[in-house]
Amino acid sequence: MNDIISIENITGLIYLIRGKKVMLDRDLAQLYDVETKVFKQAVRRNIERFPEDFMFELSKSEFINWRSQFVTSSRDKMGLRYSPMVFTEQGVAMLSGVLRSKTAIHVNIQIMRAFTKMRQMIFDTDGKFRIVFETLDQLLIIENKPKKKIGFMAKEKQAEYGKRGNRKNERNA
Secondary structure, three states: OOOOOOHHHHHOOEEEEOOEEEEEHHHHHHHHOOOHHHHHHHHHHOHHHOOOOOEEEOOHHHHHHHHHOOOOOOOOOOOOOOOOEEEEHHHHHHHHHHOOOHHHHHHHHHHHHHHHHHHHHHHHHHHHHHHHHHHHHHHHHHHHOOOOOOOOOOOOOOOOOOOHHHHHHHHHO
């Protein structure tokens, strides 16, 4: 089963909606090898297992916005006639108790690995960006320090040139 559904394929099905990483019901149904209608019925029969932070339906405006992103063909709209259910990582984990087939168990394990891999990638990337920002901060501090003047600096007081009083005094002397 691990060879059939790769983690990379699953991560391509994870979207960021409402600031959460989620998967759509139709994608999960396809991975679990069941019809979307059957999948949704199983979830609705066990709705108490899916609080709002585990699963939610897209609002009407989110749904319209989602569909408008796929304007090339009706196939690209992916059969989205009704607002889909979207599942967070915790909701996907809860699905294993609702869908009890061997396929569901194996798919669930792969999906959990995909979420974990995405979390690790974000963590690794965040650490790299932190180093870049720290380096930039250090460069900005260096630029803001006063710079030493280059060249010879006379320590004696400079004569005031161009004043008439000084010329007259020089001629009379």
